[in-house]
Amino acid sequence: MTVLLLVVAALLVGIVLVGVGDRLRLPWPVLLVLVGAAAAFVPGIDAPDLSPELILPLFLPPLLFATAQRASWSVFRARWRAVLFLAVLLVAVTIAAVGATVVWLIPGIALGAALAVGAAVAPPDPVAVEAVAGPLRMPRRLVSVLQSEGLFNDALALVVFQAAIAAVVSGERPGFATALGLLWAGVGAVAVGLAAAWLARQLADRLSDPVAPSALTLVLPFAVYLAADALEASGVIAVVVAALQTRQHTDADDVLARLTGGAFWNVVEMLVTAAAFALIGLELRAVVADAGAALGGMVADAAVVAVVVVLVRAIWMLGALVAVRSRGGGDIVAPLDLREVAVLTWSGMRGLATLALALALPRVTADGAPFPFRTELVIIAAGVLVATLVLPGLTLPLLLRALGVRESEDVGRAAEQRLAGRARRAALAELASLDREALGLDDAVSEEVLGELRARYARLGVADGGGGTTPGEDAADRPDHDQRLAVLRRRREQWGRLSSVALAAARREVLTARGEPGTDPEVADRVLQRLDLRSAPLP
Structure with a gap:
């Protein structure tokens, strides 16, 4: 079966699953995960040979760009403490906790490899959160915090992931240069994103065809991501900044471009997600085959890591609640009571970024040796994704009703x-x-x-x-x-x-x-x- 046929089939299945999800009131990302996992074990479907270096730049930029366009700079100005608290500090703590857990579970694993899988499972996915929480009448205050967290948490996770992989592949230990690289990753990415948005706006002003600006925005996230990556800056931050800046400077009279662009990006987001889950899901077949008889033990390790991820988030949200109450206001993070702590904890859904990062682990090191424990690390990341996306996706409506945390349509x-x-x-x-x-x-x-x-x-x-x-x-x-x-x-x-x-x-x-x-x-x-x-x- 050719790659083209696989992609077309994945897109058709994704469209059908969106309709099925609407009828059954089930989130379509959850259905994609389940169907993609099942398809990986259907005989006769051969997984395409995706290079690990292509997985992130191929699927991440358009999804980040589509999600960021629905936000605004004003949200981040109002919620900057929440972004810092959740998208930076919580991600860092989760990476450290998962890394320590993996070192304990897998004797002999290098610390860099353990931190790499920690970086893969640390960031919740904004696309999954919006698809699951949006239709459930979750209070918009909570949804906006989850979206803000999801847009920027990939940045720190990706920087740590790349540094950890470099340490394992080359054998070099992170040091002062790594810290400087982390600083440049943020500052340089902001500069790239702002410059790209300005250039795109200048070009769009000179395009007379109303469809051309939408085509430009499709190319923009890939170009921004690759440009930032070439400068060793964060492609994630650059794409988000470019999307926010582009949306900020929308012309009030640009009606047709806004209507066509909105519909266009809704379609792109759905189709890219469907194709990504299907193709990456098929890649798991080779990983499962490599695991062999050790698969059961690896799944058990994945369950332990998933519990650690959820517990760290729960403790962090409790700390956020204490901080809010001690300051007498809700300007730090969203949870105002224990019910909201439970909802925000259960809404930390991992998604495409987690699986893409895990499969982006290189197969060999610089000296040609196999990357240590790659199979088990991918199984752990996939297990965390299932535990934090499928289970919450199916049970979050029940939790919201049971706790009474639902916003009236009024x-x-x-x-x-x-x-x-x-x-x-x-x-x-x-x-x-x-x-x-x-x-x-x-x-x-x-x-x-x-x-x-x-x-x-x-x-x-x-x-x-x-x-x-x-x-x-x-x-x-x-x-x-x-x-x-x-x-x-x-x-x-x-x-x-x-x-x-x-x-x-x-x-x-x-x-x-x-x-x-x-x-x-x-x-x-x-x-x-x-x-x-x-x-x-x-x-």
Whole structure:
């Protein structure tokens, strides 16, 4: 079976599983893991020979870029303590705890190899978290913290992973140069991400085809990742920074690019995840075959490591709760009570990055010897993924219901209404201050249409402001046919022009609000999408 046929089959299966998950109310990443694991043992399906060096740059950049576009800089400014506490410190503690556990479980293993598998299993996956937690009405405050954690935790994990692998492969011990490399990995990555976003914006401004900017954003994450990697900076941080910066500078009038880009990246995220889980899952067949009779013991070790990972996260979240209460506020991390501690602990789902890092372990060292304990390390990482993704993915709805940690639909609806009301006021202010003479609105028909449009926005709100029948149909009752048609055309022309001006002001206001710390980016994106749909020109 050719690689192309495998990829096409994986994409089709992924699409079907998304539909099955919606019907059965099961998260599709969980279904992908189960089906991918089962497919790895179907006779006649040969795994493609994926080079370990290709796994990370092939699958990680588009998934990180897609997820980061749904966040905003304002979220990180408001949650920087949570990002530091969870995406940096918790990852470092998890790496150390897992490394120590692996050294204890596998006598004779090099510390670098143990830390490498610790780095692989330390970071929760933002794609898995969003796919599982999003539809469950988990409070947005908790979801936003999990997303913020998931976007940046891969960076530290990947840097530690690469340093640990270099130590094992070359035999060199990490030292001061490693610490400097860690510092450069962050600083250099931010510079690469900002520069790439600026260059992409300059190029996009010169592209007239509305599809071309979406194609540019598909190439951008790969280019950014490879450029950062060539400079020995963190490709993960560079991709996230580029995505956030690109989203930050969205043009309010770029309606078609935003609509096509949003739909495009939803499709890319689903298909890349499906293909990655399928192809990487098939790679596990060779690993399981290499394990042979020792597979049972390796799975037992994986179970021990999974328990350590969950316990470390639980203890860390309890510490976060103590910190929040001691400061008398929730500005450090999210958990405000023990129920939220349990939810955040159980939501630390590992995903594609864990499996990709594990399979990115080199097969041989610099002197040509087999990489020590590679098979067992991959089995441990796969076991942690199953324990932290499949089990929570299937049981998180029950946990949320049992603990009563679910957000009412009225909360999200109220947030949308507040933002829509703000956009409506911006539209009304624009209609009140526009220059009628400059826009050619200096006749009685224009004044009449302007009054009707103001009344409609004031009465219905911006989300529905463009709906209904366009004023002018009542002209059909007038006796003179030519005059009737002229008035009708004039009214429709002025309605479209004025409505376009009002909607543009509303879009600008929503984008401004999206960059403010108190605004949930997801709520802003939903309101903005409705405005874009009202603003999109008909073919």
